[in-house]
Amino acid sequence: MQVTETLNEGLKRGYAITVSADELSAKVNEKLAEAQPEVEMKGFRKGKVPMPLLKKQFGQRLLGEAMQETIDGAMNQHFEDSGDRPAAQPEVKMTNEDWKEGDDVNVEMSYEALPTIPEVDLSVIKLEKLVAKADDASVTEALENLAETAQNFEDREEGAAAEDGDQIVIDFVGKVDGEAFEGGSAEDYPLTLGSNSFIPGFEEQLVGVKAGDEKAVEVSFPEDYQAEHLAGKAAIFDCTVKSVKAPQAAVIDDELAKRFGADDLAALKTQIAERLEAEYAGAARAVMKRGLLDQLDNVVSFELPPSLVDAEAKQIAHQLWHEENPEVEGHDHDPVEPTEEHNKLAERRVRLGLLLAELGQKAEIQVTDAEMTQAIMNQARQYPGQERQFFEFIQQNQQMQQQMRAPIFEDKVVDHIVEQADVTEKEISKDELQKAVEALEEDE
Missing domain, CATH: 3.10.50.40 (Chitinase A; domain 3)
Structure with a gap:
């Protein structure tokens, strides 16, 4: 087998792979020899069918298998030797279309390699963690809303x-x-x-x-x-x-509290305060995460696979078009061409996605089965009465599993970075936190 480099520009790679006819024939004979002891054919005892007859009967089918296995083996060996990681499934095509048995097989393989991600000193990352407490006015407002629902x-x-x-x-x-x-x-x-x-x-x-x-x-x-x-x-x-x-409106008293599962009004207020502060913490984390991603985007630079950026830009343009045209439910509309703004956002997302993936891999971060199960169960609650069907659908759909696993992995990587960063806390009011969240939404 011969592998020759034909393209090496930026992250683009191209190779010509030649598998000789002798290699293919040897591979087919090897497969026939492995199968011979188990083959039964009329007129012959089990395992005694002559090799020429086996080759005539099964050789053509095994030739296709041998060709595929040999090419796959060459690709795997190439990636192992070169250290390249393809950004997407490599494109492989046979170039001698008039191939016939007895000819060498000529194949072209092309792909975009993932870039080398530079090391990042996470200790230089400086983050501000916003902390908002549930004040009496917020608890009272939440209580009044509860009373309205119980009117x-x-x-x-x-x-x-x-x-x-x-x-x-x-x-x-x-x-x-x-x-x-x-x-x-x-x-x-x-x-x-x-x-x-x-x-x-x-x-x-x-x-x-x-x-x-x-x-x-x-x-x-x-x-x-x-x-x-x-x-x-x-x-x-x-x-x-x-x-x-x-x-x-229901009277705000111990009886109202009991209707919502609390022992008394004081316990209900405590529960409300805890729920509000959990909501505030979630919002504050989103603000801190944006600050982290902004810093990472500024301190790290590397070449990006054009195909990943192009695909991401098209997805962004398509999604935003549907948000601007909510009356169009299908996807049979004219193609939406990405703008320069879409391309810039796509570059940021691809860069940060590759960086977080690299940091997560180096830190050996994994999404556990328990975390996936919990995520699936949480989403299944959106389909009352059909939870089991939803669970089975996810189990059988690898793409959906990946879509659910990706944000869990990203959050765990973010937590890993935050643990090593220089984090300072800043106590603010609920209104100040709300303004910070609104600023995030305006920047999206």
Whole structure:
């Protein structure tokens, strides 16, 4: 076998690989010799089929296997000897298209090598860790929000008109073309006006009704309504208003605390403070991580594989285009060409991605099975009733596993860097932290 370098420009590499006909023939004979003891053929005892007959029967198929194994072996040996790590799957093609048995095999292999990542002295990284405490005002605000979610409704005075946010109790019968339809009727139904729980236009027409009123609500089902036989059709709902109730926030006391699983109000306040501070810590970490990545981006420079940058820039441009055109759900639109801004962002992401991967590899950082399982379980909760199916889908999908593993690995590498960096704490208010987070979003 002969391997000859044909291209070495920057990170681009090219090689011509020649596998001689004699090598292929020897490989095929080796495979036939391995298989011969187990082969059975009519007219011969097991293991006694002559080699020429075996070659005639199986040689063509084994020739393809031998060719693939030999080329794969040459590629693996090349990467082992050169130390190159391809940025993506190498492109391999056979150049003698008129090849026939007995000819040498000529193959071209090309790829972009991953760059050599320079050493980084992590101790020179200086980071500021923001710390925000949950003050009394924030805890009180959270308590009031909880009380709103636990609100009750009490009857308004006789003759009072329903307002937006009130709850009305109604009987209704829905009709399309004068005929009642299945699922369109109910009795003693509690409807909160402004909740948007009914089809558009329904609740607005009931603002101002009083207990005892009868009202025909005229609406049209949306064109994309889930029940196809109703989609886009006009309907009339004959409604009888049985009562009008005003919202009453729950009293903030020990009883409210017990409704949320706490022993008393003091315990609930403690739980709320802990939850808020956990949220603040998460936001502060995001700010510190951005500062870390900015510093790494400034102190490290190396050549980037053009194909990785190009792919990342196209992905960024495509994602941002969809954010600007949310009405387009499919991906059959015209190609979105990356701008210079997209390319710069792509270079940053690729550079930092390669650097973090290198630092993580040197630190022997691994994502454990337990961490992956926890991540999958957390995401599976977004699909109530289908958790098992989601779990099995992830287990069978290597690409999805990699997508879930990547952010876990990155966070662990960031933690590793932070442990070695010079970190100082700075206590700030919740509002100051919020401004810092908003500044991050503006820079994205």
